[in-house]
Each structure stands twice: as structure tokens, then as C-alpha cells.
Amino acid sequence: MAKRRLVVIGGDATGMSAASQARRLKDPDELEIIAFERGHFTSYSACGIPYWVGGTVDGPDALIARTPQEHRKRSIDLRMRTEVTELDLDRQQVRTRDLESPSATERWTGFDDLVIATGARPLRPPLPGIDAPGVHGVQSLDDGQALLDALSAAESSAQEGDARRAVVIGAGSVGVEMAEALVRRGYQVTVVDQAEQPMTTLDPDMGRLVYEAMCGLGIHTVRGVAVTEIRTGSDGRVCAVATEDAEYPADIVVLGLGVRPETTLAQQAGLPLGASGGLLTDLSMRVRGQQHIWAGGDCVEVLDLVSGRTRHIALGTHANKHGQVIGSGVGGGYATFPGVVGTAVSKVCDLEIARTGVLEEQAREVGYQFVTATIESTSRAGYYPGAYPMWVKMIAERRTGRLLGVQIVGREGAGKRVDIAAVALTAGMTVEQMTALDLGYSPPFSPVWDPVLVAARKAAAEVSRDAAGQR
Amino acid sequence: MAKRRLVVIGGDATGMSAASQARRLKDPDELEIIAFERGHFTSYSACGIPYWVGGTVDGPDALIARTPQEHRKRSIDLRMRTEVTELDLDRQQVRTRDLESPSATERWTGFDDLVIATGARPLRPPLPGIDAPGVHGVQSLDDGQALLDALSAAESSAQEGDARRAVVIGAGSVGVEMAEALVRRGYQVTVVDQAEQPMTTLDPDMGRLVYEAMCGLGIHTVRGVAVTEIRTGSDGRVCAVATEDAEYPADIVVLGLGVRPETTLAQQAGLPLGASGGLLTDLSMRVRGQQHIWAGGDCVEVLDLVSGRTRHIALGTHANKHGQVIGSGVGGGYATFPGVVGTAVSKVCDLEIARTGVLEEQAREVGYQFVTATIESTSRAGYYPGAYPMWVKMIAERRTGRLLGVQIVGREGAGKRVDIAAVALTAGMTVEQMTALDLGYSPPFSPVWDPVLVAARKAAAEVSRDAAGQR
Numbered sequence: 001m002a003k004r005r006l007v008v009i010g011g012d013a014t015g016m017s018a019a020s021q022a023r024r025l026k027d028p029d030e031l032e033i034i035a036f037e038r039g040h041f042t043s044y045s046a047c048g049i050p051y052w053v054g055g056t057v058d059g060p061d062a063l064i065a066r067t068p069q070e071h072r073k074r075s076i077d078l079r080m081r082t083e084v085t086e087l088d089l090d091r092q093q094v095r096t097r098d099l100e101s102p103s104a105t106e107r108w109t110g111f112d113d114l115v116i117a118t119g120a121r122p123l124r125p126p127l128p129g130i131d132a133p134g135v136h137g138v139q140s141l142d143d144g145q146a147l148l149d150a151l152s153a154a155e156s157s158a159q160e161g162d163a164r165r166a167v168v169i170g171a172g173s174v175g176v177e178m179a180e181a182l183v184r185r186g187y188q189v190t191v192v193d194q195a196e197q198p199m200t201t202l203d204p205d206m207g208r209l210v211y212e213a214m215c216g217l218g219i220h221t222v223r224g225v226a227v228t229e230i231r232t233g234s235d236g237r238v239c240a241v242a243t244e245d246a247e248y249p250a251d252i253v254v255l256g257l258g259v260r261p262e263t264t265l266a267q268q269a270g271l272p273l274g275a276s277g278g279l280l281t282d283l284s285m286r287v288r289g290q291q292h293i294w295a296g297g298d299c300v301e302v303l304d305l306v307s308g309r310t311r312h313i314a315l316g317t318h319a320n321k322h323g324q325v326i327g328s329g330v331g332g333g334y335a336t337f338p339g340v341v342g343t344a345v346s347k348v349c350d351l352e353i354a355r356t357g358v359l360e361e362q363a364r365e366v367g368y369q370f371v372t373a374t375i376e377s378t379s380r381a382g383y384y385p386g387a388y389p390m391w392v393k394m395i396a397e398r399r400t401g402r403l404l405g406v407q408i409v410g411r412e413g414a415g416k417r418v419d420i421a422a423v424a425l426t427a428g429m430t431v432e433q434m435t436a437l438d439l440g441y442s443p444p445f446s447p448v449w450d451p452v453l454v455a456a457r458k459a460a461a462e463v464s465r466d467a468a469g470q471r
Numbered sequence: 472m473a474k475r476r477l478v479v480i481g482g483d484a485t486g487m488s489a490a491s492q493a494r495r496l497k498d499p500d501e502l503e504i505i506a507f508e509r510g511h512f513t514s515y516s517a518c519g520i521p522y523w524v525g526g527t528v529d530g531p532d533a534l535i536a537r538t539p540q541e542h543r544k545r546s547i548d549l550r551m552r553t554e555v556t557e558l559d560l561d562r563q564q565v566r567t568r569d570l571e572s573p574s575a576t577e578r579w580t581g582f583d584d585l586v587i588a589t590g591a592r593p594l595r596p597p598l599p600g601i602d603a604p605g606v607h608g609v610q611s612l613d614d615g616q617a618l619l620d621a622l623s624a625a626e627s628s629a630q631e632g633d634a635r636r637a638v639v640i641g642a643g644s645v646g647v648e649m650a651e652a653l654v655r656r657g658y659q660v661t662v663v664d665q666a667e668q669p670m671t672t673l674d675p676d677m678g679r680l681v682y683e684a685m686c687g688l689g690i691h692t693v694r695g696v697a698v699t700e701i702r703t704g705s706d707g708r709v710c711a712v713a714t715e716d717a718e719y720p721a722d723i724v725v726l727g728l729g730v731r732p733e734t735t736l737a738q739q740a741g742l743p744l745g746a747s748g749g750l751l752t753d754l755s756m757r758v759r760g761q762q763h764i765w766a767g768g769d770c771v772e773v774l775d776l777v778s779g780r781t782r783h784i785a786l787g788t789h790a791n792k793h794g795q796v797i798g799s800g801v802g803g804g805y806a807t808f809p810g811v812v813g814t815a816v817s818k819v820c821d822l823e824i825a826r827t828g829v830l831e832e833q834a835r836e837v838g839y840q841f842v843t844a845t846i847e848s849t850s851r852a853g854y855y856p857g858a859y860p861m862w863v864k865m866i867a868e869r870r871t872g873r874l875l876g877v878q879i880v881g882r883e884g885a886g887k888r889v890d891i892a893a894v895a896l897t898a899g900m901t902v903e904q905m906t907a908l909d910l911g912y913s914p915p916f917s918p919v920w921d922p923v924l925v926a927a928r929k930a931a932a933e934v935s936r937d938a939a940g941q942r
Contacts, residue, residue, distance in 0.1 A: 013919070045852060045854070045914065045919065047852075047912075047913055047914050047919075048852060048854060048855070048914050051855065051914055051915070056855070056856060057854045057855055057856070057914075058854070062854035063854060173913075315912065316912065316919045317909075317910070317912035317917075317919050317920070317921075318909075320919050320920060321907065336907075337907065338907050340909045341909045342909070343909045343910060343911050343912075344911065344912075344913075345911030345912065345913055345916050345917075346913050347913070347915050347916075352916075354911055356909070356911070381516060381518075381519060383516070383519060383528045383529070383533035383534060384519070384522060384527070384528055385527060385528070413887065415911060415916055416884065416887065416888070416911055416916055416917070417887070417890070418911045419888070419890065419891045419908075419910045419911055419921075420890045420891070420894055422908060422909050422910055422911065423891055423894035423895055423898065423900075423908060424894055424898075426898075426900075426904075426908060426909065427894065427895075427897075427898030427900065429894075429897075429898065433897075436792065436807075436808065436809050437890075437893065437894060437897060438788075438789075438811045438812045438813070438814045438827070438893050438897065439788070439814060439890045439893055440814050440815065440816030440825055440827070440886060440887055440889045440890055440893065441518075441786065441787065441788035441814075441815075441816065442518055442644075442648075442815075442816055442817050442818070443516065443518055443519050443522055443528075444522070444818050445816050445818075445823075445886055445887055446788075446816075446887070448484070448516065448518075448787045448788050448791050449788070449791060450788075450890075
């Protein structure tokens with residue numbers, strides 16, 4: 001059999017997991033692997049950036065799972081600072097540009113299999129001042145390094161006692177994590193969001209609990225207000241963030257507005273994209289309609305098993321699984337990525353925030369009718385030290401009682417309880433079935449009725465009540 | 472309709488949950504409820520006793536979910552210090568004795584429905600000296616109070632600098648929890664167990680990790696050795712625990728040998744018992760063959776959904792669910808307890824220990840053939856502070872790859888991950904299906920591959936490897 005060549009675009013989670021898994025299954029004399037990465041880093045945890053910026057973890061080295069050298073040792077021909085500028089699917093080749101060479105040399109490289117793992121780009125609304133020095137995204141390690149350099153420069157030039165002020169635009173997971181990071185660095189932090197509550201990944205009633213907790217942490221939140229301009233001073237640097245009727249002074253601005261799939265190349269090549277702009281794939285992570293073009297990670301849409309629709313979810317854990325599945329496929333094995341249930345967990349200081357399944361609005365959008373139940377309980381037996389309050393909201397389908405979603409807000413021990421619901425969603429359980437789940441109990445770990453069981457009981461009662469009164 | 476009478480034997484979790492739930496569904500003019508409790512306390516958390524003894528929680532009040540007065544306010548005629556001495560099923564009546572009355576008055580009380588919630592009694596092997604002062608069980612709040620009184624008396628009479636020594640017989644969950652409690656009170660603790668490793672609720676390889684950790688905590692463990700005698704001093708009090716070839720001085724001895732169902736009354740009445748001596752019930756928690764006799768909690772056997780057999784598991788969380796199901800049934804509703812998957816979680820100091828499903832030996836016993844996979848990972852992203860090592864062992868059926876059991880040993884954040892496996896077992900998932908679970912990920916909560924996913928991947932690979940080589 002002739003030697004084949006795998007080309008990988010993007011040297012982070014999906015790309016390098018795919019390359020590594022393919023290498024495990026195929027020797028270099030059967031499969032050549034070339035990977036192109038336009039940045040300075042490979043295989044890193046972008047999710048760790050807020051903790052690096054906040055000084056909780058060291059970086060950037062600690063965030064790097066595998067260096068270029070380590071990949072090369074495993075016979076992966078990794079070319080750093082090399083950008084792919086065009087895909088030619090007919091001729092099965094990609095055009096690349098060497099970003100380090102002064103002449104920006106371009107060349108074509110052929111492939112038998114191609115992995116598109118181009119990731120995502122942070123949303124940058126077309127506001128006046130958005131490109132001013134002092135405005136930072138936090139998508140890549142390069143972004144993180146730039147932000148840290150800016151913070152260090154500002155901090156070293158500041159006078160003793162100077163108040164340092166930061167504005168975070170957007171209060172999603174990354175926004176609140178960056179707010180925590182900046183608080184840890186001693187900044188006065190204002191978070192501005194268009195939505196009425198932080199964490200639009202939660203229903204408003206649960207998001208409100210997060211907002212209250214953020215206030216308690218000294219984070220100033222401005223809600224339901226759009227940013228109109230990022231103002232710069234006479235030095236050209238950012239000095240404030242303006243809304244319709246207010247202005248918030250800022251030495252630094254962090255964009256936490258979420259990300260969009262980076263699929264410019266794929267779009268130019270005519271590959272199928274979903275509503276979010278993410279690539280559409282089949283279960284084996286092949287791009288739909290393609291036999292040898294694979295895609296995964298932050299540049300694809302994934303099937304949401306609860307809503308039945310594809311959507312864009314940028315999350316390292318999915319990206320790694322995608323890489324694993326692609327590498328198996330390229331290597332001649334069989335693996336699939338069946339989809340997600342929409343699980344996410346994050347924290348802001350001591351507060352843990354988690355969700356899985358659909359929110360009320362998402363449920364409505366796809367045609368579900370449902371009941372909800374929200375309970376307050378504690379993460380441990382009420383009498384055990386560290387038994388903090390936690391809230392669980394459960395959404396269940398009318399009539400069938402099938403679990404549709406769970407949201408959790410609490411403190412230590414609250415967040416990862418979302419996994420119980422994630423497995424139950426995957427298994428298609430009803431809330432009534434969940435009331436009998438045999439969950440781990442002893443006083444340091446749970447009340448005798450785990451909060452998830454309490455929520456399931458209430459939700460099951462709501463399903464019955466609704467059924468009794470339904471038309 | 473004539474007013475009916477429910478009689479409840481045992482005023483703890485099952486009995487009082489059943490009474491409360493029945494009362495929610497039926498008014499006093501429809502249903503009279505009489506409950507007999509021979510002890511001094513109702514509705515308490517026996518699982519909290521080790522933490523009360525260790526001084527981590529206050530007691531006994533904090534451990535009591537509902538006092539006799541609170542129950543009586545809800546029209547439950549609760550009679551404390553009243554022992555039921557005989558069941559007459561033909562005449563539908565129970566004979567009781569008032570333990571506080573000098574003449575120990577006996578009387579008969581008729582019932583329409585009867586709940587047997589007599590709990591369990593600690594194993595007390597027939598060793599010389601087992602009944603000596605200073606030897607304590609820890610089954611009931613009364614036991615806990617007696618142990619605390621003894622500890623306080625010993626501590627106040629001790630000279631400054633005296634070493635206080637305790638021996639715990641049995642290294643199951645209660646044994647290791649009591650070892651921690653006594654360490655916290657400043658005792659030199661020796662744990663003696665017949666098994667070669669502590670926690671026979673784990674496989675030997677995982678139990679060994681617990682043993683090593685206990686050594687690290689300064690707890691002396693003596694393994695694979697049977698206690699032959701409990702020696703007493705000239706004052707008649709316990710002074711040492713003897714094995715075949717050694718003697719361990721002890722000011723106090725705690726029995727942590729597990730419990731047996733307390734079903735003397737039920738047996739005398741000819742009700743059906745399982746191999747452990749626990750009552751056998753149907754899904755509605757009616758005693759098998761009976762329409763109006765119900766039983767639940769520590770005095771029954773439960774269906775283990777993984778092994779397909781009934782077994783005795785004394786655990787407050789099951790007892791509460793049983794009470795809920797019984798109360799619904801007595802009140803004219805419909806509820807079932809479908810069974811357990813064998814989940815348990817406990818801790819000894821910082822070490823968290825959890826299991827669900829079957830152990831290797833249990834799997835073999837019921838005819839399963841299986842593969843196993845054990846992995847070491849961390850509870851959080853490796854670079855995040857507090858990322859402690861944790862071990863996950865997974866047992867999967869040959870050919871089908873169905874999950875059969877999971878055991879976890881680790882530190883903060885490790886134990887409750889067992890819930891993921893508990894739900895997967897309930898849903899009958901294969902380890903291959905588990906590799907795609909959408910579990911909550913962010914660096915403070917999990918590595919990008921949750922340890923449970925890592926174990927599932929390895930187990931799935933073992934299933935394939937086995938299938939490739941199988942006859």
C-alpha cells in the first residue's frame with residue numbers, strides 16, 4: 001500500500017489529538033503526518049488562561065500539554081508559525097504561508113486526509129476603539145501572554161495607591177472567569193453585559209443568583225446595557241468604556257463576548273456550514289459529504305442530543321474527543337462522537353455554576369412543552385461543616401416527564417453534580433426515574449436526599465400536577 | 472369509609488418518613504398513625520455519629536431531623552421508649568412494652584397497615600470480654616451518646632501526657648470513619664481487621680490504597696488477623712484487644728464490624744427473610760406475600776440491579792426512600808423502589824473512597840465474566856491548585872462491554888464522581904458509551920478528560936482486546 005499523507009490545520013486540542021491518535025494506529029512508513037499551526041504554541045489549555053492571568057496557575061508552560069518538540073519526537077512533522085491560506089479540495093492540497101519568513105513564502109502541500117481544526121475567534125463587535133491598545137481577547141495562549149504583558153506594564157508604571165480599573169465586556173463563562181482573575185490581581189472590575197443577568201448560559205432566575213454573588217465579591221455589574229464605544233486617551237490607549245448613558249473608566253478592557261467558529265478557509269472551499277458558521281460533520285467527524293476531510297473542535301457544530309439540533313459549543317473537552325475520533329478514523333479504526341447534552345461548569349471565586357441540557361428558551365424554540373422545579377438544598381448534610389446552600393433547577397417535558405435540563409448554582413461540591421444529570425439526559429431518563437437513583441451518600445458528601453434527588457422529586461410532582469390538569 | 476390505623480415499628484428514617492408521607496396524603500379523620508420507638512430519639516442521622524464523636528459536628532440535636540414533638544404536631548401518635556415485643560398477623564395487632572414504666576406494662580394495639588422499620592443491630596461476635604465496659608457499638612444515637620460519655624470520662628480522669636489508646640475492630644466504612652473520629656480526639660488508634668486490607672467494600676487492589684493512606688494518617692492497621700479476646704483489667708473495664716499472636720492495649724474499643732438486619736419479630740411472625748436475615752419485599756416495599764405489611768430501611772434486603780440478587784445494605788439514603796415509597800402506598804398513591812446499584816461513599820480524613828456496582832468477587836459469584844481497567848488521574852486539571860491524584864477502577868462485562876462496577880479512591884472531588892457511574896449502571900450503559908459522556912469540564916473541576924472518561928476509554932479498549940482474543 002502506498003504511503004498516505006495526513007495534513008492537519010491547527011495545532012491545538014483537536015488537531016494534535018487527531019495527529020497523535022492516527023500516529024498510534026499507523027507507523028510513519030504507512031502514514032506521513034504534517035501539521036500546520038500559525039501561533040507559537042501547541043496542545044494547550046485555553047480554558048486555563050483566566051487562571052493564569054489571575055495568578056492561580058503558572059503559565060504558559062503549565063498550560064501546554066505537549067510541546068512542538070514532543071510532537072516531533074513522535075514523527076509528526078509539525079510546522080509552527082505557518083498559516084494555511086487556501087484549501088484546494090479538487091487537487092487535495094493546501095496553500096501555506098510561513099509567518100516567520102520575511103518574504104512570507106507560500107507553498108502548496110498535498111494530502112490524502114485533511115483535518116480542519118482551525119478553532120474559533122473571539123467576537124469583536126465593530127465598536128469605535130475596539131482595536132485600541134489595551135483591549136484584549138483571551139482566546140489563545142498568545143492572547144493570554146499579550147494581556148499579561150499589558151497588565152504587568154500597567155502595574156509597574158502605576159503609582160502606589162493608584163486604583164487600577166478593568167472593564168470586562170460580556171458576562172458569559174469567560175467573562176466571569178476573567179472578572180475573578182482581575183479581582184485577584186487587585187483591579188476594580190466592572191462587567192458590562194447586554195443581557196439583564198450574567199451567565200446567559202443560565203435561565204434568568206438562576207443567572208440572578210450568580211449576579212447577586214458577583215456583587216458580594218465586589219464585582220460591579222452593569223446589566224441590560226450595550227457598549228457603544230471604547231474611548232481612548234491622548235496616548236491612543238483605552239481609557240474608558242461607554243454605554244448609551246454612562247462611562248466606565250478602564251485601564252484595561254477584556255472581551256468576554258464569546259467566540260465564533262473560524263471557518264473562513266472552509267467556507268471559501270465550499271464546505272457545508274451550519275447557522276453559527278461552524279462546519280457540519282457526520283458522526284465520525286468527517287465533514288458532511290466528504291470522505292477524507294475531517295473537522296472538529298471549536299470550528300464545528302455539534303449535535304445537541306436534547307434539542308436534536310446542531311449548535312456551536314467551544315469547549316476543550318469536546319475538542320479532545322473530536323481529535324480522538326478523527327485520529328481513530330484516519331488510522332483505519334472506528335469511533336464516533338454521538339453528540340453532546342450541553343454540559344458546562346464554571347466558577348467565579350467560591351461560586352460554582354453548572355448547566356446541562358436545554359434552558360427554558362431553548363426548549364421552547366424546538367417545540368418542547370415543559371414544567372420546571374427549583375429547589376434550595378445543601379451540598380452536604382446540613383449539620384456537616386461546609387454545608388453551603390445550593391440551588392438546582394430542573395426542566396422536564398410535559399406528559400412524558402423526560403428530563404430536559406438542569407442548572408445548578410452553589411459552592412464547593414455543587415458544580416460537578418451536573419454530571420448526574422448529564423448521564424441521565426444521555427440515557428433519556430424521566431425525572432420520576434431519577435428520584436430512585438442510587439447516588440453516593442454520607443454526611444460529608446451529601447444530605448440524605450441528594451439535592452439532585454430533591455429536585456427530581458419536585459419535578460416529578462410538577463409533571464403529575466400538570467398531567468392532572470392538562471387538556 | 473371507616474377510619475384506618477397505621478402502626479409503625481421504629482421511629483427512625485424509614486418509619487417516620489413513611490408516617491409523614493402517609494400523613495401528607497391522608498387526614499387524621501381518615502388515617503390514624505401510631506408509631507413505636509424503643510429508644511430516646513427519632514428521625515436521626517446515624518451516619519453522622521462518627522463526626523459527632525470526632526467533634527466535627529455538634530450532637531445529638533444537630534443529627535435529629537425531626538423531634539418527637541414535631542412529629543406529634545403533625546398528628547402522628549408517637550410513643551417513645553416503647554418496644555414492640557410481638558406481631559400477631561392473624562389478628563392484625565402488635566404487643567408493646569413501655570420501657571419507662573416500672574411494671575413494663577404490656578398491651579396490644581391493632582392495625583390495618585403495619586410498617587416494620589426495626590433497623591439493624593451491630594455485629595457483636597461472641598468473643599470473651601465483648602460485653603465489658605469500654606466496648607462500644609455505634610449504631611444508634613443512644614450508642615453514640617454512651618461512647619461520648621465514656622470518652623469524656625476517660626479523658627477527664629487521664630493524667631496530662633497519658634497516651635490514650637483506642638482499638639477499632641473492623642475496617643469497613645464505619646470502622647475507618649470511627650478511626651478518623653478517634654484520631655481527631657487525640658487517640659492512638661489501631662484498626663484490626665480479619666481481611667488483608669481495609670474497606671472490604673473495595674477490591675483488594677483498591678483497598679490497599681486506602682490502607683496506605685491510613686498509615687500516612689498515623690492510624691496503625693493490623694490486617695488479616697482475627698481478634699480472639701477482649702481483655703479486661705482488675706476494674707472489669709476493657710484494657711486490651713488480643714489476637715492469636717499479639718495484644719493491643721486499649722482504653723476504649725469500638726466495634727465497626729457492620730450490622731445485621733434486626734428482624735427477630737418478623738421471623739417469629741413467619742415473614743419471609745433473605746439469606747442475610749433481612750425481610751424480603753416487593754417493589755412497593757410490601758413484605759412479599761402481604762398486602763398490608765410493609766418494611767424498609769436497614770431491616771430489609773434490597774434488589775441489587777447489577778447482580779440481580781437481593782442483599783442487605785444499611786444506608787440512610789435507602790431508608791429514607793423506602794419510607795417515602797411506603798408512605799405513598801399506605802396513603803393510596805403509587806410509588807416503587809426499583810432497587811440499588813450498590814453506591815457508597817465515605818472518607819477517612821482527606822481520603823475519599825467510593826464504589827458502585829459489583830466488586831470482582833461479587834461479579835464472579837453471579838456468573839459474570841469481565842475485564843477491569845484501573846487508571847490514575849487527577850481530580851482537577853493537572854496545573855490547577857488542588858489537583859490531587861485519584862484512582863478509578865472500572866469493571867466491564869466481556870463481549871457486551873456493559874459497565875458492572877466502579878471504585879474510586881482519591882481526595883477532594885473524587886468521591887462523588889461515583890454518581891456518574893451510578894447513573895450509567897442504572898441506565899445499563901456500556902463502557903464504550905461512557906467514553907462519549909458529556910461531563911462538566913473546566914480546569915478547577917476536572918482535567919479535560921474526566922478521570923471517569925479515562926477509565927471508560929481504558930475499559931473499552933480492554934473489552935476490545937479481550938474480544939479479539941476470545942474463544
